[in-house]
Amino acid sequence: MxxxxxxxxxxxxxxxxxxxxxxxxxxxxxxxxxxxxxxxxxxxxxxxxxxxxxxxxxxxxxxxxxxxxxxxxxxxxxxxxxxxxxxxxxxxxxxxxxxxxxxxxxxxxxxxxxxxxxxxxxxxGPNRPPLDGLEAYEGKSVFYLVKKRQDFAGKRVVIAGGGDSAVDWAVSLAEVAASVAVVHRRDKFRAAPDMVARMQELSKSGKIELVTPYQLAGLEGADGMLSGVVVETLDGDKRTLPADAMLAFFGxxxxxxxxxxxxxxxxxxxxxxxxxxxxxxxxxxxxxxxxxxxxxxxxxxxxxxxxxxxxxxxxxxxxxxxxxxxxxxxxxxxxxxx
Missing domain, CATH: 3.50.50.60 (FAD/NAD(P)-binding domain)
Known part of the structure; x- marks a missing residue:
């Protein structure tokens, strides 16, 4: 009324x-x-x-x-x-x-x-990566935000992006996730220097894998649930990262x-x-x-x-x-x- x-x-x-x-x-x-x-x-x-x-x-x-x-x-x-x-x-x-x-x-x-x-x-709204079949995974195993950190506890998480959100959540989720891999097309990150330093320290200790310089190339899985994220270099070299969830932070x-x-x-x-x-x-x-x-x-x-x-x-x-x-x-x- x-x-x-x-x-x-x-x-x-x-x-x-x-x-x-x-x-x-x-x-x-x-x-x-x-x-x-x-x-x-x-x-x-x-x-x-x-x-x-x-x-x-x-x-x-x-x-x-x-x-x-x-x-x-x-x-x-x-x-x-x-x-x-x-x-x-x-x-x-x-x-x-x-x-x-x-x-x-x-x-x-x-x-x-x-x-x-x-x-x-x-x-x-989020900038979505141009991946075939992306819509089938959105809201189930591909996300553009984190509402509750515990939703990713014990999961293999792939984070795509090189800004503050990607770096901040990589550091945070490293405490609860089974594994965290960060995919970025460059070796340098556009985030707060202190947080980048923390992420790099976690990488050295094996709690985070930095997958650079790579970019997203495809998704693997069924019924909206991921099993892997395909990434590749500019030269076309591909690899598949095991994944239960992907977070895409492209602004x-x-x-x-x-x-x-x-x-x-x-x-x-x-x-x-x-x-x-x-x-x-x-x-x-x-x-x-x-x-x-x-x-x-x-x-x-x-x-x-x-x-x-x-x-x-x-x-x-x-x-x-x-x-x-x-x-x-x-x-x-x-x-x-x-």
Whole structure:
């Protein structure tokens, strides 16, 4: 049943940066409604790697993605956000009083003074390797994400890719899998140096096999269950790696979806913003996190957190015209309250 709502800020995207934006807006007494296409909060952290450790969150030497989302949601909870999950924003329309109306795929309408787009990379999906018969194995023994590390306990795992996800999961799964083989077309990996070093140490001790320079060539098995992964060099030398499961990490295909039709200045599938305020080219619309871009932008969660604070403070005079905002640290304001 469709409903109509009115709020100060509509946040599009319930990933970590969107959740922290609720807190930053709440500290300025701005109410938020949050819309996300997924059926749960957390964005990529929840959908793609809930058990993956994150090492660059201040105050946490490491924290699993799912735990980070839980803490961010708890941090936002005192401000009473309203979540509209499992629905996509289909339209973003200006209102007569200078605000915006957000319409969703479930027929809901949310009128807000300002909008924060925290949509990550937009609609995302895995880049699939071009292998014959791949579809028969997907979801059964070929995967593009790890939801639970224990799902691979005691299994022979082949990991394809050379980026952070491939390296991180190779190191992690080496603790529980029967065997881990990493297939990459080059000897060098595009991942954090410390994690690459850890993987190489595990390779020396025999816990990980580095299969380089090779690339995927085929799959062997029956009824959707793998028995082996065929790999080959550029010279055509082939070998078969025993496998019960394959993880393919070739990045995400990014698609802004309806965002691309909202009349915002774009820069290569990202929204161009003013760095100091995160304001877009349309008044009252802001963008933060991975979807936002400016010169020398660092795509880090902590960058997105800072952008959430900047956007909230830029929004306050729009949502509360004439109300003087005295900047205060959270230690001065005391415990958050709705």
């Amino acid at each position: 469709s409903q109509t709502f009115t709020t100060d800020v509509a946040i599009i995207g319930a990933g970590p940066v969107g959740l922290f934006a609720i807190f930053e807006c709440g500290m300025l007494r701005l109410k938020c409604h949050v819309i996300d296409a997924l059926d749960t909060v957390g964005g990529q952290c929840a959908a793609l790697y809930p058990e993956k450790p994150i090492y660059d969150i201040p105050g946490y030497p490491h924290i699993d993605a799912a735990d980070l989302i839980e803490k961010l949601q708890a941090q936002a909870a005192p401000f009473g956000p309203t979540y509209h999950l499992n629905q996509q924003v289909t339209a973003l329309l200006p209102t007569d009083d200078g605000g915006w109306r957000v319409e969703t795929s479930l027929g809901n309408s949310i009128t807000a003074r300002c909008v924060i787009i925290a949509a990550g990379v937009g609609a995302f 995400l295909s990014m698609n802004l979806g309806p965002v691309a039709e909202w009349g915002l200045d774009l820069d290569k599938h990202h929204i161009a913003v003013e760095q100091s305020t995160c304001a877009t080219s349309r008044a009252g619309i802001f963008a933060i996190g991975d979807v936002a871009t400016y010169k020398n932008k660092l795509k880090l969660i902590l960058t997105g957190f800072a952008e959430a604070a900047s956007a909230a403070h830029a929004i306050h005079p729009i949502a509360r015209p004439g109300e003087v905002l005295h900047f205060e640290y959270s230690t001065t304001k005391g415990a958050p309250s709705a």
